[in-house]
Amino acid sequence: MSLAAWDLRRNGGGDAMMGQSDVRGKLRLRFGARSVMVPLFGSFIAILLIALVTGGVLYWKARAIVERTVSSTNAAMLEQIREVADGRLKELEQLEQQVAFHPKLLWLLGAKGTMTDEDAFRSVELVNDLQRYKSLSKLVYDFYIYVRATGTLVGPNVKTTAPILFDSVYRFPGKTSADWNAVLQQGGYRQYEPAATIGLDNGSGKRVITYVQSIPYLGGAAASGTLLVLIDEDQLRNLLAGLAAASRGQMYILDDRNRIISSIGTTADANSQPSNLRYEALAGDAGKLEQTWDGKKMIVSYASSGVNGWKYVFAMPRDVFLDEVNDVRRWAVMLLLICAVGGGAASAYLAYRNYRPIRAVLRDILRSGGAAGDGAASGSEYELIRSAIETSRRSESQLRGMLAQQAPIIRVYFLTRLIRGNADVSELQPDALRLVGVEFVSDSFAVMLIDVGDLSGIAPDKAEREWPFVSFIIGNIATELANKHHRGFSVELERGRVALLINVREERSGQAVGDIKAITDTLGHVLESRFHLNPAIGASTAAHELGGIGEAFREALLALDQRLADSRGGANSAAVESVAEGGLPEPFFYYPLEVEQQFINLIKAGEAAKAEKLLDSIYEENYMARRISPELQRILLPSIAGTLLKLAQQAPELGRTLAQRLASAPPEGEDAAAAFANLRDSLRVACAHFQNGRSDQSERMLNNIRKHVRERFGDNMLSVNSIADQFGITPSYLSAFFKKASGQNVADFIAQIRIAEAKRMLAEPQLTIAQIATKVGYANDIGFIRFFKKYEGVTPGAYRQSIESVRAE
Numbered sequence: 041m042s043l044a045a046w047d048l049r050r051n052g053g054g055d056a057m058m059g060q061s062d063v064r065g066k067l068r069l070r071f072g073a074r075s076v077m078v079p080l081f082g083s084f085i086a087i088l089l090i091a092l093v094t095g096g097v098l099y100w101k102a103r104a105i106v107e108r109t110v111s112s113t114n115a116a117m118l119e120q121i122r123e124v125a126d127g128r129l130k131e132l133e134q135l136e137q138q139v140a141f142h143p144k145l146l147w148l149l150g151a152k153g154t155m156t157d158e159d160a161f162r163s164v165e166l167v168n169d170l171q172r173y174k175s176l177s178k179l180v181y182d183f184y185i186y187v188r189a190t191g192t193l194v195g196p197n198v199k200t201t202a203p204i205l206f207d208s209v210y211r212f213p214g215k216t217s218a219d220w221n222a223v224l225q226q227g228g229y230r231q232y233e234p235a236a237t238i239g240l241d242n243g244s245g246k247r248v249i250t251y252v253q254s255i256p257y258l259g260g261a262a263a264s265g266t267l268l269v270l271i272d273e274d275q276l277r278n279l280l281a282g283l284a285a286a287s288r289g290q291m292y293i294l295d296d297r298n299r300i301i302s303s304i305g306t307t308a309d310a311n312s313q314p315s316n317l318r319y320e321a322l323a324g325d326a327g328k329l330e331q332t333w334d335g336k337k338m339i340v341s342y343a344s345s346g347v348n349g350w351k352y353v354f355a356m357p358r359d360v361f362l363d364e365v366n367d368v369r370r371w372a373v374m375l376l377l378i379c380a381v382g383g384g385a386a387s388a389y390l391a392y393r394n395y396r397p398i399r400a401v402l403r404d405i406l407r408s409g410g411a412a413g414d415g416a417a418s419g420s421e422y423e424l425i426r427s428a429i430e431t432s433r434r435s436e437s438q439l440r441g442m443l444a445q446q447a448p449i450i451r452v453y454f455l456t457r458l459i460r461g462n463a464d465v466s467e468l469q470p471d472a473l474r475l476v477g478v479e480f481v482s483d484s485f486a487v488m489l490i491d492v493g494d495l496s497g498i499a500p501d502k503a504e505r506e507w508p509f510v511s512f513i514i515g516n517i518a519t520e521l522a523n524k525h526h527r528g529f530s531v532e533l534e535r536g537r538v539a540l541l542i543n544v545r546e547e548r549s550g551q552a553v554g555d556i557k558a559i560t561d562t563l564g565h566v567l568e569s570r571f572h573l574n575p576a577i578g579a580s581t582a583a584h585e586l587g588g589i590g591e592a593f594r595e596a597l598l599a600l601d602q603r604l605a606d607s608r609g610g611a612n613s614a615a616v617e618s619v620a621e622g623g624l625p626e627p628f629f630y631y632p633l634e635v636e637q638q639f640i641n642l643i644k645a646g647e648a649a650k651a652e653k654l655l656d657s658i659y660e661e662n663y664m665a666r667r668i669s670p671e672l673q674r675i676l677l678p679s680i681a682g683t684l685l686k687l688a689q690q691a692p693e694l695g696r697t698l699a700q701r702l703a704s705a706p707p708e709g710e711d712a713a714a715a716f717a718n719l720r721d722s723l724r725v726a727c728a729h730f731q732n733g734r735s736d737q738s739e740r741m742l743n744n745i746r747k748h749v750r751e752r753f754g755d756n757m758l759s760v761n762s763i764a765d766q767f768g769i770t771p772s773y774l775s776a777f778f779k780k781a782s783g784q785n786v787a788d789f790i791a792q793i794r795i796a797e798a799k800r801m802l803a804e805p806q807l808t809i810a811q812i813a814t815k816v817g818y819a820n821d822i823g824f825i826r827f828f829k830k831y832e833g834v835t836p837g838a839y840r841q842s843i844e845s846v847r848a849e
Contacts, residue, residue, distance in 0.1 A: 076421045077395045084387030091383070092376055099372040106365045111328055114341050114354060119326070121291075122343045122352050124279050129347040131177035132251070136267060139173055139185065140255040142166070148194070149187060149256070149264040163199060171196040181248055181272040182210075185255070186224040187265050210270070211239035212250075227263040229254045232295060232348070235273045235302045247273040249301060277304045280352075289356030294319055296349055314355075322351045330358070397756060397819055401425070404757075451476045455531040459487055459539045460634060461590015462641045468586050471772045480586075481527055484544040486556055487592040488579040489600040490514050490563065491537045495573070507535050510573070514538045517566055521559045525551075539596075541589070544582050552582045576603040590638060594654070597634060598661060629668045629676045630661045636683055643687055646731025648724055655680075655723060659716045677715050684722055694729045698722055741767070742781045745774075746789070753793045756817045760786050795831050798824075802840045809836050 139145065144166040174180055174196045184195040184205065193200050200209070202224070206217035213236055223229070233250040240246055249271040254263035280291040281304055290305030298319045314333040317340075321329070326343040337358040342351050359366070402421060405428040443450075454476045457463045473479060492514065495506055515530030518540040522528025527543040542559070544552045560577050567573040578600025580592040635658065642651040662668050662676060688698040748766060752758050763786065764771040778786045794816045801812045813824035828836045 075395075076398050076425075077391055080394055081387055081391035084391055085384070088379070088383035088387055092379060095372065095376055095379065099369065099376075102368050102372070103365050106368055107362070110361060110365075111341070114356075115326065115328070115343075118341055118343045118352060118354050121279055122345060125276065125293075125352065126345055126347045128177060128179045128276070128279070129345065132179055132269065132271070133347070135173055135176045135180060135183070135269070136253055136255075138176070139170070139183075139267060140253075142169065144169065145185060145194075145265075146256065149189070163194070167194060167197055167199055170194065179271045179275050181246070181270040183267065183269040185265055185267055188225060189264065191221075193268075209241050212236060213238070223252060224266040224268070226266075227254055229263075229266065232301060234299050238270075249273055249276070273302050276302055280304045288360050289354055292317065292351075292353040292355070294322070294351040294353055301350065317353065317355075319351060322353065331355075393819075398425075400757065447477060451478070452531050454478070455529055455539075455541060456533060458589060459531065459533070459541055459593050461593055461638050463589075469772045469776055472770075478529065480543045482544060482546045482549075483586065484546070484549055484552070484582045484584050485586070485589050485592055486542040486544060486552065486580050486582045487589065487596040488518065488540040488542060488556070488560065488577065489533075489537060489593075489596045490518065490540065490567075491576040491578075491600055491604065492567075492573050493536055493576075510571075511536075511538055513571065514563075514567065514575070515540075518559070518563055521562055525555050539593075549582070556582075576600060578603050590650075591653075594635060594638070594657060597632065598630070601630065601632070629672045630666060631658060631676060631679055639680075639683060640687060643684075643723065643726050644730050646727050648727035648731070651723055651727055652720055655716065655720060659712070663712050673712060677712075677719070680719055681722075684719075684726055687726055694726060697725060738777070738781055742778070745778060745786075749786075749790055749793055753790065753797060754815050754817050756819055758790060758817055791827070791831055795828065798828060798836065799839070802836055803843055805840075805844075812836065 144162055147162060148166060170183075170185075174183065182195065184193045184198075184200075186193050186202075191201060193202060193205050202221045203217040206212065206215070206220045212220070229252055231252050233252070235247050235249045237245045237247050251267075251269040251271060253267045253269075255265050255267050256263065276293075280293075280302075290303065292303045293301040294317065295301055296319050298313070298317075300313050300317075314331075316331045316333055322340075322342045322344075324344070326341075328339065328341045331338050331340050333355070338355045339358055339361040340353060340355045342353045344351055398421070402424060405424060454463070455478070458468075492510060495510060511532040515532065515538050518538065519528040519530045522540060522542050525548050526545050529541040529543070531539050531541075533539050540559075542556065544555075548555060556579050560579050564575055564577055567575050578596045578598070580595035580599065583589060583592040635654070639651065639654055642654060658680070662673075668676065684698055688694045745763060745767065748763060749758070755762075760771045760775060764774040767774070769777075775786055778784070778789070782789070784792075798812055798816050801807050801815060807815075809825070810821040813819075813821040816824065818824040818827065825835055828834075828839070832839060834842075
């Protein structure tokens, strides 16, 4: 049961599970107000809104820029028209001046009475000279000089009278020759008349603007003649036509009497003037304003003539003026709509994609029972996650508290098994050692055993109650002495016996024997002198690996037994001594319970080599060192055989095999070496049996782990921890087991499976890199690309291209 599930039962049981069912139903509404999906989606929408608002601001700025650009363009074209038109009007003024100050004309204007022949000749010369002046300006269609004294009109190559000119040659609508004669007789007169269509003597019509100017420039009644100029409106319109056609507007020339002198455009009419088009409204030399003409909004631009004060007016409908602005607006609105729709869809997709891992976590929380509490009751996913985290923290805190309370016990248990040589390989990993508060500084170890059999010197009346106190004193003193040059770990093995594990530092490995001897002597002296104890101490030499601690323990046990034997024989030394060869046989054999238990553990672990080594050490100790008697030999051999038979009871087939081997009568005169050889063969059979059993179990577990990875490689939560939880083992044990069984790390195997599946999917062109990343257990394609390149040296895209190129070949 997980800690979260245990906490759920502890805090509510059935009610919490009912709440869990309700919450699961609520969580199916992914887009509910309390779902994590909502703020995720809102965050992406907020980013999208920033882009849309920025786009809107840019649109308004672009619109203003386009409006200014169009206005500037129209103003520039209008200014160009003004300069050209004023240039033409100045040509007209030059014509006027040259004609007005012509000597022959001045003579003609000053003549009185009837003309002489000489006067007539001068008149002919003047007519010929006027023909040259006609070409001074393209605007001039024709011009005449009216002489008041004689009532005649003189023009280029022509001399006529008003009735002939105005009733026959040029017929003005609404004006007779008498009307013109009255106009020409006025003094101090200067006037432009709006364009009108005049009838010609050939029956056709011509649009002209009439210009009348009194000459010479003496002012008032002193003027003796009048200059009449007919301006060709077509020539003037040609100047205006470019702007009107390009901008699809209307062009007007307006004088200070609000008369339209000329106009051009698709709807322009010289006889029809817009009601709002007033000279006084067009203030300044140039400008722009908006007016409404016949219910239609117009943009009116104007510029003033520098020659005669005319206003050159250009008017265009507002929608035409804003045509380019409207194009920008249409594109902007279309792009904003595309961004809004596409961005909304992308926001929903990205929010859902980022929500999927959170949803998986929520499902795991609900599945494990971590939804109990306020978060589960409220149905809020945020509260649910917070509640699960709080529950996990409380569980972790409780677990740490329990571990802290049990740490001394766990440490004692671990050190006891380690010193006796019974620790599993997974327990010797650095993580496992740190968990029990043990940290080694090297791979060299020695074991020291301290045995105290009598407490009468320290507590004669309460010896039984003082055993824990005495063990504590011995362990502390021994540890302190060991820590002077090395690292020491003490533990009470049984009542009256304390073990000291000495971790030898590498820099003092050469002095290890002397240091161990010094610890033994000092410890014995302190216990005897200060606490009146008479300890027996046995110490081993240094073993150079963790697996050799068991051997060191047996060596220390032998030394301790020898020390106890010496003590019983009257020896007073507390040092480690060997049994001298020769002499009388020992009265007892060497096969203590500790050695028997170690023997059993090695057989059950299937470690035949170590078990045989231990059996050989038993043989050497009893037959070579102690030289036990034949009577004790007949007891020792059945004792060892009994240990094997005890193990055989766990497996019927092994029991029958060993029973037959061990119960068979030994050969006649069989010696001890042969008997131990027979035991060694039986030992190998037992170890092989247990090794095969362990191999089958390990193989099944290895296959199950591999199957689990192949089935779950697409889960982005797959890890060493999740696999260990699935099989109910610790991550450190899983890593050590998998490495030992397969020669490969778990993480590397997961990566191998994912790489193989990714390569298979990359061969399918319909799958994108992002889809493949999701299918092999990655939340996004960025992490997958880094992972793939780390193991393959190329990116997934490059690998796919190489596949496609191979296919193409």
